[in-house]
Amino acid sequence: GALVYQYPRRTICKSGTSMRMECQAVGFQATSVAWYRQSPQKTFELIALSTVNSAIKYEQNFTQEKFPISHPNLSFSSMTVLNAYLEDRGLYLCGARTGRNSDYTFGSGTRLLVI
Amino acid sequence: AQSVDQPDAHVTLSEGASLELRCSYSYSAAPYLFWYVQYPGQSLQFLLKYITGDTVVKGTKGFEAEFRKSNSSFNLKKSPAHWSDSAKYFCALEGTGANTGKLTFGHGTILRVHP
Numbered sequence: 001g002a003l004v005y006q007y008p009r010r011t012i013c014k015s016g017t018s019m020r021m022e023c024q025a026v027g028f029q030a031t032s033v034a035w036y037r038q039s040p041q042k043t044f045e046l047i048a049l050s051t052v053n054s055a056i057k058y059e060q061n062f063t064q065e066k067f068p069i070s071h072p073n074l075s076f077s078s079m080t081v082l083n084a085y086l087e088d089r090g091l092y093l094c095g096a097r098t099g100r101n102s103d104y105t106f107g108s109g110t111r112l113l114v115i
Numbered sequence: 116a117q118s119v120d121q122p123d124a125h126v127t128l129s130e131g132a133s134l135e136l137r138c139s140y141s142y143s144a145a146p147y148l149f150w151y152v153q154y155p156g157q158s159l160q161f162l163l164k165y166i167t168g169d170t171v172v173k174g175t176k177g178f179e180a181e182f183r184k185s186n187s188s189f190n191l192k193k194s195p196a197h198w199s200d201s202a203k204y205f206c207a208l209e210g211t212g213a214n215t216g217k218l219t220f221g222h223g224t225i226l227r228v229h230p
Contacts, residue, residue, distance in 0.1 A: 032216045044220040051216060093158060106159045
């Protein structure tokens with residue numbers, strides 16, 4: 001079956017430091033990978049969408065300078081939260097799918113705590 | 116712009132009752148609509164989707180939803196509800212064109228089903 005693994009599941013970083021998280025699609029070749037953030041008591045906000053043969057597109061309020069993403073192949077994506085501060089805490093979710101007519105499979109998320 | 120509204124932050128009912136979680140959307144074209152469920156401490160799980168065709172769609176765990184273009188709604192239903200349905204439910208919309216692949220989520224509805 002199609003699975004998406006995210007690593008780490010939970011992490012704590014000191015304010016002002018950076019933290020890298022990984023996302024891997026297993027059992028399928030992802031043509032789209034989307035990164036979301038669920039801040040405490042909020043909904044899921046799209047950070048960026050990576051689609052094969054296209055540049056990574058960041059949503060308003062999220063920048064490449066703050067959330068650089070590496071997507072070297074169809075199965076692996078990593079995102080770094082640079083200079084993390086309190087407002088960056090939350091659950092970071094990675095979703096991947098094989099095409100327009102397939103559904104996103106989401107990973108378990110990486111929960112980021114900033115102290 | 117695309118948006119999703121889930122007007123009820125909390126819904127509480129007794130096991131055996133019928134549940135209906137409300138969702139309305141705003142989008143200029145024909146949307147793809149989804150329902151996801153998030154159990155405490157877990158990631159998102161896909162329940163069902165509407166793309167086109169039959170306006171009543173059935174999904175996993177005994178859920179169904181009805182797409183009503185007339186009032187831009189996509190309410191989630193299940194009867195009877197079970198205590199294990201207690202979770203947070205998210206309605207989501209995927210647009211077309213430049214918004215393909217981008218899911219916009221509502222703020223979610225926390226459902227509590229008392230045994």
